[in-house]
Amino acid sequence: MIPLVHDLSGETVLVFGGGPVGARKARRFARETRTVVVSPAFVDREFGDAELVRAAPDPVDVGDWVERFEPAVVVAATDRNDVNEAVERAARDHGALVNRADHSGGRDAGSVVVPATVEDDPVTVAVSTGGASPALSKYLRERIETELAGAGAMAELTAGLRAELRTRDVSPTERRDAVRAVVRSSHVWKALRTGDANAREEAARVIGNEFGIEMDGTRGERP
Numbered sequence: 212m213i214p215l216v217h218d219l220s221g222e223t224v225l226v227f228g229g230g231p232v233g234a235r236k237a238r239r240f241a242r243e244t245r246t247v248v249v250s251p252a253f254v255d256r257e258f259g260d261a262e263l264v265r266a267a268p269d270p271v272d273v274g275d276w277v278e279r280f281e282p283a284v285v286v287a288a289t290d291r292n293d294v295n296e297a298v299e300r301a302a303r304d305h306g307a308l309v310n311r312a313d314h315s316g317g318r319d320a321g322s323v324v325v326p327a328t329v330e331d332d333p334v335t336v337a338v339s340t341g342g343a344s345p346a347l348s349k350y351l352r353e354r355i356e357t358e359l360a361g362a363g364a365m366a367e368l369t370a371g372l373r374a375e376l377r378t379r380d381v382s383p384t385e386r387r388d389a390v391r392a393v394v395r396s397s398h399v400w401k402a403l404r405t406g407d408a409n410a411r412e413e414a415a416r417v418i419g420n421e422f423g424i425e426m427d428g429t430r431g432e433r434p
């Protein structure tokens with residue numbers, strides 16, 4: 212399986228099923244975009260910013276719900292196999308992606324798995340076991356969370372440096388090597404994580420020392 216990254220902002224995600232699983236999926240998607248949960252009952256759990264619609268569609272009605280909300284992704288998380296099957300069919304008819312919460316194992320294109328994710332905006336790491344062991348995905352996600360500290364800030368910092376280097380008389384190879392050196396610099400990571408030093412200055416120093424390129428904000432050699 213290959214993880215592909217989606218920007219769902221401005222889209223709608225439609226979740227069928229208001230149990231613990233529907234709630235978890237709703238929370239996850241509602242962080243990104245408008246999320247609607249259709250269910251006859253809602254478990255006493257957090258559904259994030261999702262809109263809750265009380266209804267118990269039969270399999271024949273599911274298509275109408277999908278047409279009404281025109282979702283980009285449909286989640287089948289009910290405890291009724293016939294409804295989950297109908298949700299999958301309706302999603303396909305509508306050209307939406309479908310997530311079957313009650314299925315592990317192989318899938319065809321258009322049927323997607325929700326991975327465990329770690330986010331430090333704009334960095335996202337996704338873990339999937341191909342459906343084999345969701346508990347392992349969760350455990351690995353927790354371990355990666357601690358590893359990722361500062362990655363979002365590093366992404367922002369190097370995005371700025373790349374833009375600045377593009378305006379300079381620097382070859383693409385040198386630019387690549389300079390950015391690679393910054394993301395591998397323990398000094399820059401330390402500055403980002405502790406805030407003790409100015410990370411931008413540390414990065415400029417790495418680029419200055421290793422490549423002789425003077426960035427704005429360079430204060431010369433590390434003593």
Ligand SMILES: C[C@@]1(CC(=O)O)c2cc3[nH]c(cc4nc(cc5[nH]c(cc(n2)[C@H]1CCC(=O)O)[C@@](C)(CC(=O)O)[C@@H]5CCC(=O)O)C(CC(=O)O)=C4CCC(=O)O)c(CCC(=O)O)c3CC(=O)O
Nearest residue numbers: 312313314315324325326327339340341342345346348349
């Ligand atoms: C295939 C998949 C479909 C999909 O939902 O997309 C799926 C399916 C199933 N999950 C089941 C059980 C559990 N799921 C979790 C947790 C998570 N499940 C998630 C994803 C996925 N679950 C997809 C595969 C992901 C992958 O590839 O690894 C996570 C990562 C993301 C999320 O849901 O947001 C989220 C962790 C989020 C986090 O913490 O970061 C726990 C852990 C717990 O509860 O502590 C358990 C109990 C322990 C266990 O069984 O492992 C069952 C059995 C039901 C039964 O036995 O009745 C099925 C159905 C089946 O296997 O057939």
Ligand SMILES: NC(=O)C1=CN([C@@H]2O[C@H](COP(=O)(O)OP(=O)(O)OC[C@H]3O[C@@H](n4cnc5c(N)ncnc54)[C@H](O)[C@@H]3O)[C@@H](O)[C@H]2O)C=CC1
Nearest residue numbers: 228229230231232233249250252267268288289290312313
């Ligand atoms: N992906 C995952 O991480 C996991 C998936 N599962 C699977 O996901 C399914 C849901 O799990 P839970 O939330 O624990 O089950 P649950 O039984 O607690 O919740 C099911 C929900 O579906 C609702 N529902 C029933 N008929 C409906 C209809 N016609 N339309 C819309 N909603 C309807 C119920 O009111 C209830 O809120 C189970 O079938 C299970 O196989 C279970 C555990 C984890």
